[in-house]
Amino acid sequence: MAYYKKIGLLVLNENASKFLVCEKFPQNVTSDYIMPGGQFQEKTVEECLKNEIEEELKCKVDFATLNYIGEYTDVAAGRPDRDVSIKLYSASIVGMPTPSTEVNALHWIGKEDATNERVSPIVKNKIIPDLVRRGILK
Helix, strand or coil: CCCEEEEEEECECCCCCCEEEEEECCCCCCCCEECCEEECCCCCHHHHHHHHHHHHHCCEEEEEEEEEEEEEEEEECCEEEEEEEEEEEEEEEECCCCCCCCEEEEEEECHHHHHCCCECHHHHHHHHHHHHHCCCCC
16 A cells, blocks of 8 residues: 555646656655645545636636546655555646645646656656556647
8 A cells, every 4th residue: 555645636737748747845754746736635536626626727627527547656765665555536627726835836747758857757767658658648
């Protein structure tokens, strides 16, 4: 069982060649590029995504477009002694994503970033390869 249990949101660009990731501040556990989302502490996935996406991206989730992608487990970013499990959903967002007080920067990455050292282990080892294999990420 994973030490960290998170819900993540896959936000693709118009042609599905890039997706949005967050870079937290260096004083956090990690400044690796991670999926928007957070610890699953609310009663529902929708409530968790609503709170986390508003908090991190200052946007709203278009829940009419919400789809479950899958669950991924790997080494936690910044904590090689722990693992993380992310239940990943895709959806459109309403508004322009803007870094919040807990997010240093937002980046759009694609399949070519599977070798980027800034990308967290779970994103480069599990999420990118699966999204490419399934044709979700072009």
